[in-house]
Amino acid sequence: MTSREARKDGGMQSYKMLIGGERLDAEGGATFETENPFSGAPWALVPRAGVADVDKAVAAARTAFNNPDWRKISASARGALLHRLGDLIAREAERLAQIETRDNGKLITEMRGQLKYIPQWYYYFGGLADKIEGRVIPIDKPGMFNFTREEPLGVVAAITPWNSPLMLATWKLAPALAAGNTIVWKPSEFSSASALELAPLFEEAGFPPGVVNILTGFGADIGERLVSHPDVAKVAFTGGDRTGQSVYELAARSIKPVTLELGGKSANIVFGDALIDNAVKGTISGIFAATGQTCIAGSRALVHRSIHDEFVDKLVSLGKTARMGDPALDTTQVGPITTRPQRAKVLDYIGIAKNEGAQCVLGGAAATRPECGNGWFVEPTIFTGVKADMRIAQEEVFGPVLSVITFDDADEAVAIANGTQYGLAAGVWTQNIGTALTMSERLEAGTIWVNTYRAVSYMSPFGGYKRSGIGRESGLNAIREYLQEKSVWIDMIGEVANPFVQR
Ligand code: NDP
Secondary structure, three states: OHHHHHEEEOOOOOOEEEEEEEOOHHHHOEEEEEEEOOOOOEEEEEEEEOOHHHHHHHHHHHHHHHHHHHHHOOOHHHHHHHHHHHHHHHHHHHHHHHHHHHHHHHOOHHHHHHHHHHHHHHHHHHHHHHHHHOOOEOOEEEEEEEEEEEEOOEEEEEEEEOOOHHHHHHHHHHHHHOOEEEEEEEOOOOOOEEEEHHHHHHHHHHOOOOEEEEOOOOOHHHHHHHHOOEEEEEEEEOOOOHHHHHHHHHHHHHOOEEEEEEOOOOOOOOOOOOOHHHHHHHHHHHHHHHOOOOOOOOOEEEEEEEEEEEEHHHHHHHHHOOOEOOOOOOOEEEEEOHHHHHHHHHHHHHHHHHHHHOOOOOOOEEOHHHHHOOOOOEEOOOEEOOOOOOOOHHHOOOOEEEEEEEOHHHHHHHHOHHHHOOOOOEEEEEOOHHHHHHHHHOOOEEEEEOOOOOOOOOOOOOOOOHHEEOOOOHHHHHHHHHHEEEEEEHHHHHOOOOOOOOO
């Protein structure tokens, strides 16, 4: 049953999971409501999977992994399936964008941009599928032939968060499928609808049943079983660092490889010679775009003392102009917080910053503007006078809250920027090429932007230093995260060597 055929229960849309090519309810029929962050009202019922459903989905993925319809097709044919999927997502882009805006509260303008771009990951990794090559090793043992094969791992558990549900799943699915793995994808309980809307497209693209399975429900119910299942070969996780740590610990018990994309406390560093108006716009986009709910949020602005006052005045003036409201309107610039608990967490951090003595120069409260209705909004918020060791400058808020910290020279900027447990990204604003290059070397982060912020591409590696994660997504090498190398030895002479001595 496709989503468009989905029945309506008392006005609520009702979804089913995708397991082994079938659209299924959870065992026992449990469901949960998913809510619209702008209206605050539930709008759809989603299956709440249990451990039995995990076992079913992993078994379907394992069967599909051994199915010759998937395992034995040519690499080019596998690439063509990914290409077709990209085309179908492009065809359905507007519908998927509308669903995400309703379920997640992301701006429709941002979703249209993301949906336009997501197919590129399937085209890029689809193109790589038939360029996965082994090597012939010029081996040092006479009469021996040695070559390598690059093989898929098996069943990959893809666990994704709510903040950019389709994009972050794509970063896992595209390389994992291109490498020949099969997938059990568990989206966040707060953003399952878009995943389930995508389900029929895998079938239409021609993927055999069970190659992609979508399991919805609560991490607390099914996360442990999924991560530790003996038939899951790898876990690819994006989410908070505490959950990531427990996923890592659990995966270690069964010696599974993991990719972890975790949180951040990224610094936007503005030097005295920066083009101030550009730096102000970049800083605003780093923290208020996506309502600050991005792992790469530039949540600390490190500003050189010589330009601090001018910079803050301009920042506040621009921040004040942010149009809040219905994320489905083209004109809205800051939408709601995606989940009720997240809104409470953001407001808590605003309280913590005030108690720590930071000065609130913009926002600093829940948004009560009429255009915000009953939605879960927080005013775009800026704190000045923040010290580098305050909690507001150390911990990830994941909301529209910026901390401004002053610095006097590059050494101090580097020490402050690197002085957190995270290392996902950093921005540098300067007109001096030497400063730009030196900073890009000294900053401990997986992505450095100079005179820009928030640029990502399917071609460029993305991932974290330190507690921001393990492994890389996107870019050529990302496919290696989903492959294992096998070494094959052939004796060309046929002489049996002394069995008691290693060759
Ligand atoms: P969580 O860590 O709470 O959840 C991420 C995913 O893990 C969800 O699908 C969640 O399911 C699932 N999960 C929860 N508990 C377990 C468990 N015990 N075992 C296995 N899976 C589990 O993150 P959020 O969804 O709250 O997303 C926000 C976080 O993600 C932020 O902290 C942000 O920094 C980070 N993030 C990092 C990115 C990066 O690339 N570095 C990108 C985007 C976000 P459920 O929803 O049902 O609890």
